[in-house]
Amino acid sequence: MKIRLITLGRRISRKHAAADELFASYVERIGHFVHCKAENYHSEEKFLAVLDRASSRTPSMLVLLDRRGKSWSTEIFAEWLGRQRDQATQLLTFAVGPVDGWSKTALGRAGLVLSLGPMTLPHELAAVVMAEQVYRAFTIIEGHPYHLGHKSE
Numbered sequence: 733m734k735i736r737l738i739t740l741g742r743r744i745s746r747k748h749a750a751a752d753e754l755f756a757s758y759v760e761r762i763g764h765f766v767h768c769k770a771e772n773y774h775s776e777e778k779f780l781a782v783l784d785r786a787s788s789r790t791p792s793m794l795v796l797l798d799r800r801g802k803s804w805s806t807e808i809f810a811e812w813l814g815r816q817r818d819q820a821t822q823l824l825t826f827a828v829g830p831v832d833g834w835s836k837t838a839l840g841r842a843g844l845v846l847s848l849g850p851m852t853l854p855h856e857l858a859a860v861v862m863a864e865q866v867y868r869a870f871t872i873i874e875g876h877p878y879h880l881g882h883k884s885e
Contacts, residue, residue: 734767738827751856758863765870792823801845810869
């Protein structure tokens with residue numbers, strides 16, 4: 733299984749340096765479990781075009797993060813991710829949406845639409861949370877102690 737973590741929009745590295753550093757740290761940590769790559773696109777259109785070209789080689793399960801998506805606990809997300817791995821999903825693409833939200837076209841292409849919760853987050857922070865949750869899910873799947881003590885009732 734390979735994972736791609738996608739962000740959209742222009743990156744101003746100095747302004748978002750702390751978030752970018754934390755995001756990169758989680759991408760690296762996910763790499764201990766599966767191949768993980770982070771990508772940034774300036775627009776939804778560019779991202780979908782790249783997704784179309786890549787899908788001809790390796791179909792991807794597209795997971796869009798959007799406030800209109802499903803709100804899952806970390807444990808349910810880990811179960812879902814484990815099933816994807818066990819069902820031999822080759823490529824999972826997680827993407828934080830554009831500032832004005834995903835288009836109907838993009839939402840229609842998603843295999844899953846997830847919400848990080850009802851609060852509004854800056855996109856840089858949403859990307860960090862997305863990466864951390866993917867990492868945390870793999871630690872749950874693998875029985876790694878990172879998640880211990882944080883279990884939901």
